[in-house]
Amino acid sequence: MAGGTRRGKKPWQYAVAGEWPYAVMDGFLPAQVGQAVARALAEAMEQQKFSANSLAAASGVNRQVISNVLAGTAYADMVTIASLEGALGEMLWPRHVDWPTDENGVRQQPLPPQKQNDLD
Numbered sequence: 001m002a003g004g005t006r007r008g009k010k011p012w013q014y015a016v017a018g019e020w021p022y023a024v025m026d027g028f029l030p031a032q033v034g035q036a037v038a039r040a041l042a043e044a045m046e047q048q049k050f051s052a053n054s055l056a057a058a059s060g061v062n063r064q065v066i067s068n069v070l071a072g073t074a075y076a077d078m079v080t081i082a083s084l085e086g087a088l089g090e091m092l093w094p095r096h097v098d099w100p101t102d103e104n105g106v107r108q109q110p111l112p113p114q115k116q117n118d119l120d
Helices: 029-048 052-059 063-071 078-088 113-119
Strands: 015-017
Touching (some): 052 078
16 A cells, blocks of 8 residues: 555544644654644635635535545545645645654644643
8 A cells, every 4th residue: 555554544543632633643744744734724724714615616626535634534645735725825735844853853743822732
């Protein structure tokens, strides 16, 4: 299977604390990137007042695929991300190589301050 055996788990299943898509994730970078895409997508949709149905119509991406990405039950492919970015006019792909590393050298997407307070 492309992506190795860890791709058998859905992105949300790599959450170790908190609620998807703002959960603290384990060190599996593809799941962290999936989380970052879901988070950016949810925030862009909210800001621009897109429903899954209206974004599906604007982007040509199936509504169920959008829902699955938002829920962390699927990894979005490049065509899906590019189509959503085009419709939203925003980047969804994270700059994950710039994320800070923890004491074990594992990169983690920083939580927004209000979500970090929820975990403290």
